Amino acid sequence: MAWCPHDDSGHISAGAASDDMPCKESQVLNGAASVFARDGYEGASMSRIAAEAGVSKGTLYNYFTCKAELFSAYVHRDCSRWIALVFDELDYAAPPEEMLPQIGRRIFAMLLSDRALVMYRMVVAEAEKFPELAQTFYAAGPARAVAHVAAYISRAAEDGRLCVDDPEFAAEQFLALMQTHLSMKRRLRLIGMPSQAEIEHVVGKAVQMFLSSYGVARPDTI
Amino acid sequence: MAWCPHDDSGHISAGAASDDMPCKESQVLNGAASVFARDGYEGASMSRIAAEAGVSKGTLYNYFTCKAELFSAYVHRDCSRWIALVFDELDYAAPPEEMLPQIGRRIFAMLLSDRALVMYRMVVAEAEKFPELAQTFYAAGPARAVAHVAAYISRAAEDGRLCVDDPEFAAEQFLALMQTHLSMKRRLRLIGMPSQAEIEHVVGKAVQMFLSSYGVARPDTI
Amino acid sequence: MAWCPHDDSGHISAGAASDDMPCKESQVLNGAASVFARDGYEGASMSRIAAEAGVSKGTLYNYFTCKAELFSAYVHRDCSRWIALVFDELDYAAPPEEMLPQIGRRIFAMLLSDRALVMYRMVVAEAEKFPELAQTFYAAGPARAVAHVAAYISRAAEDGRLCVDDPEFAAEQFLALMQTHLSMKRRLRLIGMPSQAEIEHVVGKAVQMFLSSYGVARPDTI
Amino acid sequence: MAWCPHDDSGHISAGAASDDMPCKESQVLNGAASVFARDGYEGASMSRIAAEAGVSKGTLYNYFTCKAELFSAYVHRDCSRWIALVFDELDYAAPPEEMLPQIGRRIFAMLLSDRALVMYRMVVAEAEKFPELAQTFYAAGPARAVAHVAAYISRAAEDGRLCVDDPEFAAEQFLALMQTHLSMKRRLRLIGMPSQAEIEHVVGKAVQMFLSSYGVARPDTI
DNA sequence: GATGAATGAGGGTTCATTCAT
DNA sequence: AATGAATGAACCCTCATTCAT
Numbered sequence: 064m065a066w067c068p069h070d071d072s073g074h075i076s077a078g079a080a081s082d083d084m085p086c087k088e089s090q091v092l093n094g095a096a097s098v099f100a101r102d103g104y105e106g107a108s109m110s111r112i113a114a115e116a117g118v119s120k121g122t123l124y125n126y127f128t129c130k131a132e133l134f135s136a137y138v139h140r141d142c143s144r145w146i147a148l149v150f151d152e153l154d155y156a157a158p159p160e161e162m163l164p165q166i167g168r169r170i171f172a173m174l175l176s177d178r179a180l181v182m183y184r185m186v187v188a189e190a191e192k193f194p195e196l197a198q199t200f201y202a203a204g205p206a207r208a209v210a211h212v213a214a215y216i217s218r219a220a221e222d223g224r225l226c227v228d229d230p231e232f233a234a235e236q237f238l239a240l241m242q243t244h245l246s247m248k249r250r251l252r253l254i255g256m257p258s259q260a261e262i263e264h265v266v267g268k269a270v271q272m273f274l275s276s277y278g279v280a281r282p283d284t285i
Numbered sequence: 286m287a288w289c290p291h292d293d294s295g296h297i298s299a300g301a302a303s304d305d306m307p308c309k310e311s312q313v314l315n316g317a318a319s320v321f322a323r324d325g326y327e328g329a330s331m332s333r334i335a336a337e338a339g340v341s342k343g344t345l346y347n348y349f350t351c352k353a354e355l356f357s358a359y360v361h362r363d364c365s366r367w368i369a370l371v372f373d374e375l376d377y378a379a380p381p382e383e384m385l386p387q388i389g390r391r392i393f394a395m396l397l398s399d400r401a402l403v404m405y406r407m408v409v410a411e412a413e414k415f416p417e418l419a420q421t422f423y424a425a426g427p428a429r430a431v432a433h434v435a436a437y438i439s440r441a442a443e444d445g446r447l448c449v450d451d452p453e454f455a456a457e458q459f460l461a462l463m464q465t466h467l468s469m470k471r472r473l474r475l476i477g478m479p480s481q482a483e484i485e486h487v488v489g490k491a492v493q494m495f496l497s498s499y500g501v502a503r504p505d506t507i
Numbered sequence: 508m509a510w511c512p513h514d515d516s517g518h519i520s521a522g523a524a525s526d527d528m529p530c531k532e533s534q535v536l537n538g539a540a541s542v543f544a545r546d547g548y549e550g551a552s553m554s555r556i557a558a559e560a561g562v563s564k565g566t567l568y569n570y571f572t573c574k575a576e577l578f579s580a581y582v583h584r585d586c587s588r589w590i591a592l593v594f595d596e597l598d599y600a601a602p603p604e605e606m607l608p609q610i611g612r613r614i615f616a617m618l619l620s621d622r623a624l625v626m627y628r629m630v631v632a633e634a635e636k637f638p639e640l641a642q643t644f645y646a647a648g649p650a651r652a653v654a655h656v657a658a659y660i661s662r663a664a665e666d667g668r669l670c671v672d673d674p675e676f677a678a679e680q681f682l683a684l685m686q687t688h689l690s691m692k693r694r695l696r697l698i699g700m701p702s703q704a705e706i707e708h709v710v711g712k713a714v715q716m717f718l719s720s721y722g723v724a725r726p727d728t729i
Numbered sequence: 730m731a732w733c734p735h736d737d738s739g740h741i742s743a744g745a746a747s748d749d750m751p752c753k754e755s756q757v758l759n760g761a762a763s764v765f766a767r768d769g770y771e772g773a774s775m776s777r778i779a780a781e782a783g784v785s786k787g788t789l790y791n792y793f794t795c796k797a798e799l800f801s802a803y804v805h806r807d808c809s810r811w812i813a814l815v816f817d818e819l820d821y822a823a824p825p826e827e828m829l830p831q832i833g834r835r836i837f838a839m840l841l842s843d844r845a846l847v848m849y850r851m852v853v854a855e856a857e858k859f860p861e862l863a864q865t866f867y868a869a870g871p872a873r874a875v876a877h878v879a880a881y882i883s884r885a886a887e888d889g890r891l892c893v894d895d896p897e898f899a900a901e902q903f904l905a906l907m908q909t910h911l912s913m914k915r916r917l918r919l920i921g922m923p924s925q926a927e928i929e930h931v932v933g934k935a936v937q938m939f940l941s942s943y944g945v946a947r948p949d950t951i
Numbered sequence: 952g953a954t955g956a957a958t959g960a961g962g963g964t965t966c967a968t969t970c971a972t
Numbered sequence: 973a974a975t976g977a978a979t980g981a982a983c984c985c986t987c988a989t990t991c992a993t
Binding site for chain 2: 101103105106183184185186187188190191194197198200201205206209232235236238239240241242243244247248250251252253268269271272273275276
Binding site for chain 4: 545547549550627628629630631632634635638641642644645649650653676679680682683684685686687688691692694695696697712713715716717719720
């Protein structure tokens with residue numbers, strides 16, 4: 064954490080901290096999450112974080128050497144958490160017509176969830192000041208999403224269910240198709256969470272376009 | 286401007302200010318542009334803005350009642366400026382195979398330009414605190430882009446060159462296909478400006494996918 | 508002022524500031540003098556200095572970029588002030604028997620004055636952290652004292668009134684003889700200002716010893 | 730210890746603590762010595778002292794009621810230690826021409842040693858806040874030095890080797906002559922330890938001046 | 952209209968001290 | 973007796989804002 068002038072601590076608890084730490088550290092991180100999410104990095108004050116966490120300001124510094132490290136720990140923790148949920152328990156053997164909409168729905172839901180939006184906003188806003196945070200976010204989030212989808216596409220291609228030469232790029236295209244202006248509007252806080260119907264529409268059209276480009280003519284549809 | 290505790294002024298200069306104001310106000314706005322772009326809203330200080338603009342701190346407050354209003358004026362002004370270029374001097378009568386790549390290239394260049402990225406980052410970061418700013422940004426930028434592309438698609442559909450039932454949604458899909466992870470990485474400052482070859486690749490693939498879904502079989506390709 | 512992390516200001520007023528500045532800057536310096544003298548560098552707080560000076564905390568930073576620079580300005584100003592007084596209006600043509608006691612008395616008075624003691628204490632205490640301040644103090648105080656006395660001794664030697672081979676060292680010795688444990692005790696705050704009789708005794712003995720070593724036999728005393 | 734707001738303890742361990750305490754208390758004092766010497770009273774932090782001593786912060790408060798008392802105990806202990814060496818194993822029967830330079834050299838070496846300088850600086854700096862510490866320092870250091878030298882001078886006077894009416898004052902003068910500006914510069918950290926030649930020069934000149942004032946004509950020099 | 956000195960609340964951070972374990 | 977997590981006051985410094993000139 065080169066950006067932190069006080070970082071000589073070898074603080075490593077962030078990685079080990081589980082969801083249900085009963086300790087002050089997670090209490091602090093939860094407070095930080097609220098305040099950072101609401102006020103952004105610069106806008107958040109250590110005083111407010113301490114108050115939100117229900118600890119004294121000094122306690123903050125018993126766990127994190129400075130504001131920047133606390134922010135970093137918060138981003139790392141939350142990044143790791145929610146990407147996992149998207150790709151759990153998918154049936155990778157399902158045909159594209161079933162699988163792609165399912166993945167699409169989940170991606171969509173995650174992409175537009177409050178938590179992810181808040182995180183996205185903060186990481187984008189502070190990308191200049193915290194480059195390695197942007198890296199972490201990208202690796203934990205978008206990159207893993209692409210990897211998962213690409214893996215499925217590869218497999219489907221091997222099975223003769225898709226006709227794809229560059230699975231990774233195809234995956235990126237599929238994910239890009241989720242990001243119509245619904246996403247943009249949501250990121251800008253212009254709209255709330257879209258309705259299920261809206262989601263289905265976007266996902267459906269995305270799958271349709273994707274298959275019209277990469278799909279194979281299926282005998283059973285003739 | 287509900288976020289501004291001092292807003293009792295009916296200050297309307299933002300709308301009236303033209304591009305080439307020779308006055309102090311535009312001088313101030315130019316200074317603000319530099320500093321806000323570099324430091325973000327919270328990170329910018331009125332002192333630095335005054336210094337950058339070459340005026341005194343007091344002068345800032347003669348034109349803008351508070352920091353928030355100055356920020357708002359800056360975003361409004363700059364938003365209006367930069368979208369126009371993308372759709373200037375396009376030949377709307379050209380066939381999709383020529384027109385779409387051309388639009389794609391321009392969109393791409395604008396999307397990833399430093400100016401747009403800076404603006405995007407700021408508006409996203411402060412969307413919570415300045416909701417009407419996000420609205421302005423969306424209307425001036427993404428919405429106009431969609432409108433332009435949709436208009437072209439409509440016309441092409443009428444000319445029998447595309448087969449599209451919902452031109453607006455199709456336009457959104459086309460624009461979405463520009464936003465592979467190249468865009469995401471650039472937004473996160475993980476990469477610099479992509480090479481021309483990379484851009485061509487993304488644009489080419491996007492057009493190809495778009496046409497495979499919405500294109501009509503053209504006699505001259507048989 | 509390499510020790511000051513914020514010093515990029517080219518602040519030069521310290522040199523130009525006269526004794527009777529009617530401005531805030533001297534007001535601040537006077538407040539700083541009181542508080543630094545009482546509490547030392549580390550012990551002094553900018554809040555207290557502001558209060559003592561009757562200005563706001565922010566005003567301090569309008570004149571001095573940081574605490575260290577304020578301290579430095581205070582030392583520089585006061586150093587320059589009081590050395591001058593010691594050697595003013597001396598009759599350098601007087602014979603050693605008259606001149607040396609007179610110089611001795613003045614040196615003594617200055618050496619043990621509250622102001623000089625306070626300054627000495629602070630400079631000694633912070634010599635490690637402010638090396639160039641120690642240099643300034645030495646140059647403005649002790650070094651000039653030696654130079655003045657050495658100049659007189661040189662002249663007296665040329666006039667045949669003293670027999671000295673190394674006037675500078677002789678001057679140092681003369682000054683050293685002022686520093687019996689009366690000085691040490693005063694520096695340690697163990698005693699108050701010595702009585703006139705005590706001073707006369709020390710000075711008289713010092714002159715006597717000095718002359719017994721460097722004096723010439725005078726015809727008129729035979 | 731009126732300066733200590735928590736002093737209700739009748740803590741007397743400082744006096745009872747011997748040089749070779751194998752216990753935590755001396756461990757703490759050793760840590761305190763390092764940190765106080767390096768950082769001064771205000772600059773030292775209880776955390777660093779605890780770390781340096783290899784004990785917990787809580788343990789500090791089991792032995793010393795507050796920072797001020799710990800500081801006081803440290804100064805008292807160290808003051809007692811270092812003066813003894815100067816006057817050990819001197820041959821008090823030696824003639825002044827031999828004895829005085831020898832004493833002079835030792836005094837000089839001690840006066841300018843890092844340890845003594847550090848202690849001197851701290852005691853001088855905090856003389857206002859810890860008056861009884863200054864007293865301890867003076868009694869343990871300068872006062873004993875004067876007493877030793879005065880005792881020798883008395884004896885030499887009785888033996889007819891010196892002509893002195895006030896041995897104590899003569900002793901102070903002799904010691905004062907050690908303190909040319911070499912000492913001042915060293916105290917101000919402007920120079921490092923002087924060379925042996927420089928020391929010999931100052932000591933030689935001091936002895937010469939002292940003897941020219943208080944010496945007796947020696948038959949063997951006729 | 953333009954200035955910039957003055958303000959004081961609030962920023963991040965440190966630290967002497969306490970107390971449950 | 974020993975610990976170290978927790979505290980909260982105080983630290984230095986920044987900054988949006990005001991106002992006399």
